[in-house]
Amino acid sequence: MYGEQTVRNRFPTLFEVLSRKTVAPLDLFSFYIYMRDQQRSVDYLDFWLDVSQHLQLCRLYVRRLHRSVIEDTPEADKNSKRSSYVLDNTGEGPSNEKGNVSDQRLSAFLRSDNGSRHHSPQNSQGSNQSNPTTPGPERHPRPSFMTLDTSSPNDSSSPGQHLSTDNQPRREDLRASAEKILYTYLLPGSEREIIIPQSILHDVQDHIEGPEQRSDPELFDQAKDYVFQAMERDAFPGFLQSKGLGNLVPQSMMIRLIIGLISFFGAFWAAFILIFLNKSRTTRCWLILPFTVGIYFVFTHQYMLDPILALLGFSEYTLMDFNKIREPFVRKTLNARSITMLLLFLIVDAAVCSLFIFVPGKRL
Structure with missing residues (x-):
């Protein structure tokens, strides 16, 4: 990462800023402060960050599932397990070159898994927790990239805050995370509503609240892309x-x-x-x-x-x-x-x- 910073003879892109590949004064913390104090649209950035955290939570869930399968599988059959294949082919983040393909595999696996009761207990305390990624009324920057105020108990960017007491994600945690994003940012009249096309909103709402009851990260792709393009067009030039x-x-x-x-x-x-x-x-x-x-x-x-x-x-x-x-x-x-x-x-x-x-x- 630092090698790339020393050879980059240009201003960074918005994707590089959001992926934490930049340093001051064009780091994510500076962009958050700019969106909050000057652009007055920090909810869009918070939505993008929360969806990214939801993706990380899904990856943690698949890793836990993978470990559980490995522990219960004879040595000769381990390579044939689908969860192992998905995990081994999952990108490590948006900066990974295979990120889009691997995220699609991850979402496909979570949809087909359909909340397997063998690996996802019904009771999870994580699903009853309040949204840890929703800032309070003052909307302080997230501690993941902030160096000042970390006193708010609701502020966190760690996907682990969605987890149950054993520090492992459950299927219910994924659904609670997806619902919290929907009810916090997308539904009309929500606490921190952002403006997105109605067609995208209806698709996300149908996938989460409909018969599918999806919680995979791919269901937010259209909304996330729309918010990214809006920030890139309306806010990022002024930030630079x-x-x-x-x-x-x-x-x-x-x-x-x-x-x-x-x-x-x-x-x-x-x-x-x-x-x-x-x-x-x-x-x-x-x-x-x-x-x-x-x-x-x-x-x-x-x-x-x-x-x-x-x-x-x-x-x-x-x-x-x-x-x-x-x-x-x-x-x-x-x-x-x-x-x-x-x-x-x-x-x-x-x-x-x-x-x-x-x-x-x-x-x-």
């Missing part, structure tokens, strides 16, 4: 512009704009007073301070970039919360933009200060 080409959050940019405009006003007011009082050029050199502060903060607002912080290797996650830039291509891009911006800032600052310092004074 905000974090790949800049290092400030909107609240910080607004504060800088206010400070810059106030400094500008004070600098112009002081400049005209000194000119019309016919003060010496040495005295007027003090105008460099307010003009420099005003121009610098206005530039940082316009470019969404603090060049000094960028050259030091820092990016702002939230207001006044700075973290190191670890993505090599982002670091190189921000350094180049920072140098260009500093040169332009120095030229404008020198021109404005020279104008008000060297202009002839006249006492009124």
Whole structure:
């Protein structure tokens, strides 16, 4: 993974961000904060993450089934078991090259298995648990990629939170997980409803609540693809512009704009007073301070970039919360933009200060 980060001479794709193949400031945590604070559509990202976790839960279930079959099967017959074949041909995640094919095999196996009572006890405490992946009212980022607040008891991204007390998934756990996704995100009027086409919603609802009572991950494929495309089209370009080409959050940019405009006003007011009082050029050199502060903060607002912080290797996650830039291509891009911006800032600052310092004074 780290080898790929060092050789990637481009911005990452949304799939790479969601697959946790990137680092700050284009990591999954940053994208979650962006979706929550700026895009105001974090429910779409939570849905995508919960469906991914449901897939991992299904894989854990098949692995448990595989181990149970192996333990109860004579050595000569182990290679003929279908669950062993499915497990051995299951991809390890969305980054796996065989992921789509293996996930289809996994879903086909879970549908045909139809909740075998031999390997899936009827009683499972996991099916009675509340949804562990649904954030509370404050919707804190998930602890799987978050480094700040982990105090909420409902926050977790581990599929194991759906499990029973023996830490092993049951068939009822898969169904409870699928139903929780449906009732939390998809049904009209649900707690965190996302907007998807009605045809996709009806298909998912029929598969879960209908006679099939499916819980395999493939039943969410259409909804997951739709949400992925929506995020890729509507949110991800803004995320790249905000974090790949800049290092400030909107609240910080607004504060800088206010400070810059106030400094500008004070600098112009002081400049005209000194000119019309016919003060010496040495005295007027003090105008460099307010003009420099005003121009610098206005530039940082316009470019969404603090060049000094960028050259030091820092990016702002939230207001006044700075973290190191670890993505090599982002670091190189921000350094180049920072140098260009500093040169332009120095030229404008020198021109404005020279104008008000060297202009002839006249006492009124």
